[in-house]
Amino acid sequence: MKLKCKLLILIGLMDLGGHCNAQLNLVSNPSFEDTLMCLYTGVGGISQCENWYSCKYSPDYWTDCSQIDIVPNTGPSYQFPHSGNKMIGIATYATQLASQGVNREIAGINLIQNTISGNTYYFSMFINQAYSKYPWVCQLATNRIGVKLTNSNYTPLNPVPINNIADYYDTTYHIDTAQWVKISGSFISNGSFSKLMIGNFFDDAHTDTMNLDNDSLTYQYAAAYYFIDDVCLSTDSLYAATWTGIKENQLNLNTITFFPNPATSSITIKGISSQFSQYRIIDVKGKVLLKQNFKLNSANSLNIDITSLPSNMYIIQFVSANEIISKKFLKSD
Numbered sequence: 001m002k003l004k005c006k007l008l009i010l011i012g013l014m015d016l017g018g019h020c021n022a023q024l025n026l027v028s029n030p031s032f033e034d035t036l037m038c039l040y041t042g043v044g045g046i047s048q049c050e051n052w053y054s055c056k057y058s059p060d061y062w063t064d065c066s067q068i069d070i071v072p073n074t075g076p077s078y079q080f081p082h083s084g085n086k087m088i089g090i091a092t093y094a095t096q097l098a099s100q101g102v103n104r105e106i107a108g109i110n111l112i113q114n115t116i117s118g119n120t121y122y123f124s125m126f127i128n129q130a131y132s133k134y135p136w137v138c139q140l141a142t143n144r145i146g147v148k149l150t151n152s153n154y155t156p157l158n159p160v161p162i163n164n165i166a167d168y169y170d171t172t173y174h175i176d177t178a179q180w181v182k183i184s185g186s187f188i189s190n191g192s193f194s195k196l197m198i199g200n201f202f203d204d205a206h207t208d209t210m211n212l213d214n215d216s217l218t219y220q221y222a223a224a225y226y227f228i229d230d231v232c233l234s235t236d237s238l239y240a241a242t243w244t245g246i247k248e249n250q251l252n253l254n255t256i257t258f259f260p261n262p263a264t265s266s267i268t269i270k271g272i273s274s275q276f277s278q279y280r281i282i283d284v285k286g287k288v289l290l291k292q293n294f295k296l297n298s299a300n301s302l303n304i305d306i307t308s309l310p311s312n313m314y315i316i317q318f319v320s321a322n323e324i325i326s327k328k329f330l331k332s333d
Contacts, residue, residue: 026111026233027196031245032086037287038065043075046088046107055197056106056159060089076138077130082180082229083245089130092142092200093207094223102162103223106199108154115149115189122240123147123168124184124232130225131177131212140224141175141210144202145183149193166201173210180229184241196233262330269302278319279304283312306331
């Protein structure tokens with residue numbers, strides 16, 4: 001099995017919304033929206049989520065562009081992402097009959113900036129418990145979901161040790177299978193660290209479980225599995241506490257016009273707000289083909305050269321510090 005703030009932050013000292021350094025989200029691609037390539041299924045596919053990778057076992061990547069298990073109809077449960085169209089999923093516990101050994105799926109990402117020793121960091125993310133009996137037996141809930149800083153290059157072949165140590169962990173059970181729940185906390189970094197990991201870093205003896213069905217038979221083969229979305233790490237407590245991810249803005253969406261559409265060599269976009277400063281062109285499989293920072297011209301419009309694109313349908317996304325909007329266009333010969 002396997003397990004947003006979206007990548008709406010420029011790598012630099014200030015974010016696009018004019019916030020100061022303290023308000024920078026250190027997590028790139030925090031809402032999991034940037035995809036390297038869509039797989040047949042999201043199972044074990046976190047490596048196809050830009051900047052994210054596995055530090056232990058096989059976290060999952062659930063998207064709207066897979067061929068099967070397309071959100072919201074994922075393998076472990078029916079669930080829409082908290083924001084956008086993508087999310088990841090991790091197993092935080094499994095019984096010994098379900099999986100031998102300490103089953104923990106740990107997702108990792110390189111931070112935009114290293115943490116500073118002695119500084120306080122504020123963390124938040126949204127989680128949702130998966131529930132299903134077949135083909136996935138996801139009927140357990142756990143506590144101890146949290147985060148851990150590291151400089152080590154952990155992989156499934158060199159996994160992070162489950163040693164009952166985390167920089168922050170949540171002590172409560174999370175059993176809401178319908179609504180997304182935000183968990184948040186703070187910790188002091190005890191060094192300069194370049195990577196963040198998410199999961200359960202505690203062994204079975206230090207992890208409490210709850211059987212949602214109170215069924216002793218299915219419990220023997222069950223696991224605890226959680227969807228994760230909209231991750232934030234910041235030195236600003238208010239920024240982390242109010243982070244909710246990037247929502248599609250229908251008002252802005254309705255003001256944007258394209259011409260020509262279909263287009264052959266270039267497209268001109270009008271009606272886009274000056275708060276947007278990056279566009280991405282994505283193919284129907286979810287692969288990012290073009291990505292460019294931009295400034296509107298004197299006519300408050302944007303011209304994009306698309307001669308390098310084959311004839312096909314594409315999605316163009318416009319990115320700001322606090323939202324993302326998407327529109328479709330057709331490239332023709």
